[in-house]
Amino acid sequence: MVQDIGEQLRAQGRRMTPQRQRVLDAVASLAHATPEDVVAAVARDGGAPLSPSTVYRALEALESLGAVGHTHLDHRAPTYHLADHADHVHLVCRGCGRVDQCERATAVQFEAAVLRSKGFVADVTHMAVHGWCSDCAKKR
Amino acid sequence: MVQDIGEQLRAQGRRMTPQRQRVLDAVASLAHATPEDVVAAVARDGGAPLSPSTVYRALEALESLGAVGHTHLDHRAPTYHLADHADHVHLVCRGCGRVDQCERATAVQFEAAVLRSKGFVADVTHMAVHGWCSDCAKKR
């Protein structure tokens, strides 16, 4: 998977570079990382720091390949993850800020209902669901 | 409803001002407005333009009262609406960008499932669901 991304890039006349590999590795190890997180992570991986623009462009390139995807946990920061780590819905607590997740399967009925009533093919994983986790819900 | 917001503000030692009223009116008439939209709308309502910071602060004040709420349709812009216009889920098309909506009721099973499995009290109206509208889905 991760190793043939270089070939996919080359197949499109694009290139695999050490920078892109480091960005990909950072996304893989962080699971949910903002561009800023990735910049910080690669700065810690032993190599020279990457400029933010390189990280933004690398994420864009990797996303256009389908190697990574992003989810919006809140308004201020897309978080990137490997494409194969995308099959869940994020639950962001308004109280404590914790991010939990649930199986995408939990939402299949909703997806089906939206498809039936609106013809809309929903991707419930792209933006997080906000609300109150069980602990915070109790306190209210 | 809208008219006793002044009293609610005063009850908290805060104030109702012409600026806040104009912001509230703009939110009411636009239905889904970004702060930028509100700035533009009040500039057209006959009065003097409001400075962006006044609009941001007015929206914050009105939201803290529960008079307005906001939804994230995409990553770059919260959209404000009257609190009583909040009961639907937004569906944003990745193809054409159109924003549709469906009844919150469509998601009750999902909300129930998340509550059951995670104890999480979900507010499905806060962030939009992305996907493909029927027209764009056909084209793929």
Next chain:
DNA sequence: TTGAATGCAAAAAATTTGCATATTG
């Protein structure tokens, strides 16, 4: 070799903040 990718610095875009002044209650 040659065009895509990088790095830097400057530009944008979107909020936020400090502070003097104006206004509400």
Next chain:
DNA sequence: CAATATGCAAATTTTTTGCATTCAA
């Protein structure tokens, strides 16, 4: 009159862009 709200300008924060240089293929 006292404290809150406004307006402006400057500061932040986050992301994008131009361009000369480097490097993958």
